Amino acid sequence: CPLTIPGGTRQSPINIQWRDSVYDPFLKPLKISYDPTTCLHIWNNGYSFLVEFDDSTDKSIIVGGPLENQYRLKQFHFHWGAINDWGSEHTVDSKFYPAELHLVHWNAVDYPSFEDAVMEGNGLAVIGVFLKLGARHEGLQTLVDALPAVRHKDTVIEFDEFDPSCLIPSCPDYWTYAGSLTTPPLTESVTWIIKKKPIEVDEDQLEAFRTLLFTSDGEEERRMVDNFRPLQPLMNRTVRSSFQ
Ligand SMILES: CC#CCNS(=O)(=O)c1cc(S(N)(=O)=O)ccc1C(=O)O
Numbered sequence: 001c002p003l004t005i006p007g008g009t010r011q012s013p014i015n016i017q018w019r020d021s022v023y024d025p026f027l028k029p030l031k032i033s034y035d036p037t038t039c040l041h042i043w044n045n046g047y048s049f050l051v052e053f054d055d056s057t058d059k060s061i062i063v064g065g066p067l068e069n070q071y072r073l074k075q076f077h078f079h080w081g082a083i084n085d086w087g088s089e090h091t092v093d094s095k096f097y098p099a100e101l102h103l104v105h106w107n108a109v110d111y112p113s114f115e116d117a118v119m120e121g122n123g124l125a126v127i128g129v130f131l132k133l134g135a136r137h138e139g140l141q142t143l144v145d146a147l148p149a150v151r152h153k154d155t156v157i158e159f160d161e162f163d164p165s166c167l168i169p170s171c172p173d174y175w176t177y178a179g180s181l182t183t184p185p186l187t188e189s190v191t192w193i194i195k196k197k198p199i200e201v202d203e204d205q206l207e208a209f210r211t212l213l214f215t216s217d218g219e220e221e222r223r224m225v226d227n228f229r230p231l232q233p234l235m236n237r238t239v240r241s242s243f244q
């Protein structure tokens, strides 16, 4: 099965069993500083829609948390379901959320390029934020309004002055564990930082995600939904929490 890699010992996503997570008092608060002028464009890559950033400088970085040094923001994207009962990649006590946001960062201190960092155990840091059904999210609406322009695979539009920290809950609590990319090359290079608190989005905003297509213009349309990887075995890993 192509979705499991032979010999994988730290694959993602996983179920986070709240009572099995271990509070680590040495975990620092995560410091997030993004510069909205580094935002470049939104594109549909046929798997999700992603917002990409200029990662040629240290203008948009995260530091602290479980991380040894700072990591540069490269892109963020989402995973979602066909209906609200599922869609997230990680689960909490086996509960799915309707969607999950991933902000992908890479270790430009130790590695010369993103492609190199992808192959290293401490190469990437991904912040995961759960989306739950509730009030309309004004910050997300800016993104939702741009989605019709990237409906088909391989379409891209310019997108600037967006600060993705508006999508991250202010509550500092998170879980963290050593994992992998959830899409090819599935490399075991990700320090996952999963925010405990979800953000709220409304039904129309989730439905807007579901209007996107896996397919290119001219192909038979296939709705972009259920773009999440199945849960992977925890194996010999402990999930740490930054909170008691
Ligand atoms: C070489 C290589 C690579 C992986 N790229 S990514 O880290 O931006 C990424 C990461 C993830 S995830 N779900 O592992 O954060 C999903 C999708 C992507 C992507 O290519 O768009």
Ligand SMILES: [Zn+2]
Pocket (backbone or CB within 6 Å): 077, 078, 079, 102, 182
């Ligand atoms: Zn992802």
